[in-house]
Amino acid sequence: MIITRRRFLQTSSLVASALAFGSVGRAGLPRTAREVAVLDPKNLKPFVDPLPIPAIARNAGLRASPTNAALQIPYYRMEMRALETQVHRDLKPTHCWGYAGSMPGPTIETRSGEGLLVDWINNLPQQHFLPIDHSIHGAEAELPEVRTVAHVHGARVPPESDGYPELWFTPGKSALYHYPNGQDATALWYHDHALGINRLNVYAGLFGAFLIRDAVEDALNLPRDQYEIPLLLCDRLFDQNGQLHYPVSANAKSPWIPELFANATLVNGKLFPYHNVEPRKYRLRVVNCANARYFHLSLDNGQPFQQIGCDQGLLPAPVTLKLLSLAPGERADIIIDFSSNAGTQIVLKNDVLPLLQFRVSKAAVKDTSVLPAALRAVPKLLESASVKTRDLTLEEVDDLVSDPVSLSLNSKHWCMPVTEDPVIDTIETWNMINLTDDSHAMHLHLVRFQILDRRRFDTFLYQTKKIMRYTGAAIPPEANEAGWKDTVRADPGMVTRIIAKFEGYTGRYVWHCHILEHEDNEMMRPFNVIAAPIAGTT
Numbered sequence: 001m002i003i004t005r006r007r008f009l010q011t012s013s014l015v016a017s018a019l020a021f022g023s024v025g026r027a028g029l030p031r032t033a034r035e036v037a038v039l040d041p042k043n044l045k046p047f048v049d050p051l052p053i054p055a056i057a058r059n060a061g062l063r064a065s066p067t068n069a070a071l072q073i074p075y076y077r078m079e080m081r082a083l084e085t086q087v088h089r090d091l092k093p094t095h096c097w098g099y100a101g102s103m104p105g106p107t108i109e110t111r112s113g114e115g116l117l118v119d120w121i122n123n124l125p126q127q128h129f130l131p132i133d134h135s136i137h138g139a140e141a142e143l144p145e146v147r148t149v150a151h152v153h154g155a156r157v158p159p160e161s162d163g164y165p166e167l168w169f170t171p172g173k174s175a176l177y178h179y180p181n182g183q184d185a186t187a188l189w190y191h192d193h194a195l196g197i198n199r200l201n202v203y204a205g206l207f208g209a210f211l212i213r214d215a216v217e218d219a220l221n222l223p224r225d226q227y228e229i230p231l232l233l234c235d236r237l238f239d240q241n242g243q244l245h246y247p248v249s250a251n252a253k254s255p256w257i258p259e260l261f262a263n264a265t266l267v268n269g270k271l272f273p274y275h276n277v278e279p280r281k282y283r284l285r286v287v288n289c290a291n292a293r294y295f296h297l298s299l300d301n302g303q304p305f306q307q308i309g310c311d312q313g314l315l316p317a318p319v320t321l322k323l324l325s326l327a328p329g330e331r332a333d334i335i336i337d338f339s340s341n342a343g344t345q346i347v348l349k350n351d352v353l354p355l356l357q358f359r360v361s362k363a364a365v366k367d368t369s370v371l372p373a374a375l376r377a378v379p380k381l382l383e384s385a386s387v388k389t390r391d392l393t394l395e396e397v398d399d400l401v402s403d404p405v406s407l408s409l410n411s412k413h414w415c416m417p418v419t420e421d422p423v424i425d426t427i428e429t430w431n432m433i434n435l436t437d438d439s440h441a442m443h444l445h446l447v448r449f450q451i452l453d454r455r456r457f458d459t460f461l462y463q464t465k466k467i468m469r470y471t472g473a474a475i476p477p478e479a480n481e482a483g484w485k486d487t488v489r490a491d492p493g494m495v496t497r498i499i500a501k502f503e504g505y506t507g508r509y510v511w512h513c514h515i516l517e518h519e520d521n522e523m524m525r526p527f528n529v530i531a532a533p534i535a536g537t538t
Contacts, residue, residue: 039238041264046272047357048089057106066178079121088271091242096205103269104232105208110181112214120150121174130200130246133256136521139196144170151193152210154486156183159507165195185217186313187285187331199516207289223283223369234289235262259292259517267356274357279342280367284334288326291516297324300347309333312448312484314376319480327441329487329514335371378483381450381499389429396436407523420527422502432496440490441514448484449500451477456494502529
């Protein structure tokens with residue numbers, strides 16, 4: 001696996017910028033040259049708070065389905081509002097935003113093929129508490145400071161319920177979305193997707209889990225109920241008073257930073273929590289909710305674990321790992337067997353840093369769950385069935401120093417005409433040509449896809465003459481990527497090839513980098529799924 005320079009040096013540079021550039025005012029620009037002392041979480045005692053388990057969202061009754069008035073389906077109210085949460089026993093409550101009174105929000109749980117309605121209600125304050133960059137397209141100063149729109153990441157939904165970035169709404173407004181859930185069992189997640197300020201809204205706390213179940217999963221007898229635990233991971237910076245800090249650049253007219261890497265990692269909204277477990281198998285539904293951080297997860301005793309699913313559902317068979325890497329937006333479904341660890345304590349780490357302590361009891365238990373040798377068939381999409389191959393570049397627009405001032409896809413801005421127009425129910429191959437020095441977490445809305453391969457190429461030759469010359473052999477996806485995906489790691493200097501069937505709905509969706517700072521600054525493009533080829537095109 002290739003991880004770039006930025007991915008290894010994820011903390012130091014932006015912690016330094018937080019110290020250097022001070023706090024921010026309502027306008028999103030530095031208030032003064034006063035330094036902000038960023039909290040060092042290593043000075044806090046670890047493992048003093050129990051791991052919070054997000055509540056399961058309760059519906060507020062039934063309403064008629066938008067597609068069948070005779071069918072009554074569950075209706076949920078998900079109110080966004082400001083709140084305070086204590087991320088560590090020894091810190092003051094942190095001001096943040098959340099859904100339905102918590103950060104992360106409650107878990108929405110449903111079954112495949114059983115639709116539901118969610119009323120996303122914006123009851124947030126009129127002013128943002130994080131720094132808005134008004135030079136970014138979609139975040140202009142004349143727009144309301146607080147704007148939200150919810151997207152269920154990985155959901156197959158009609159376009160009007162997908163959370164299109166321009167369909168934001170302001171405090172006092174709401175949007176009713178329909179989720180048909182016509183897809184396999186998997187772990188999705190919901191989060192804000194407002195154009196130009198998505199990174200700030202998610203950082204403020206607007207995210208939560210969305211689980212879909214089905215009969216295939218039920219029949220496997222995997223660990224369930226209290227033995228199935230969602231783990232939503234995100235990194236944050238805090239000041240000495242335990243309040244969220246989002247650093248800004250040295251340019252007061254353009255405070256946007258290329259990536260946000262922080263020194264404190266929250267697990268379900270807590271810093272260094274612990275969880276009491278029994279000596280038996282547990283199923284962990286891990287979601288990378290960070291703005292930009294790639295997590296590299298392992299157990300401190302070196303114990304292996306099994307990954308049974310990725311973004312869009314179960315893998316064909318379990319994959320044994322000692323290290324799990326997750327890009328922003330990716331999910332992993334893993335099984336840890338604590339049966340040989342009775343009476344011990346095991347720590348889940350990110351690189352060398354502790355995240356979560358498991359305290360294994362000595363109690364004798366009967367574990368009737370199983371880890372099957374086979375999970376779910378994943379039929380391969382054949383390249384021969386692909387009707388179109390698209391070459392799509394990932395690019396940075398650099399300044400004269402080192403960091404990009406913006407990013408782009410295929411040298412296009414968000415507001416330019418749509419150039420990707422797949423026909424409904426056809427298969428396409430997308431070649432993501434990474435011309436940057438960064439790994440990008442590329443996400444397509446609506447569809448699930450499969451990774452074909454990654455291959456190194458001569459970037460200078462391509463940039464100067466648009467000639468593709470490969471300099472290495474094609475590398476197939478890793479075993480734990482060999483399932484259905486919706487987010488893929490596109491490494492620098494490589495062509496990452498994916499193949500997808502554009503099925504479900506026609507209409508306008510988006511594809512983008514899931515590093516939220518990139519997505520907010522032009523590394524996002526719309527695409528149209530159309531009913532038939534546009535006349536005059538091929």
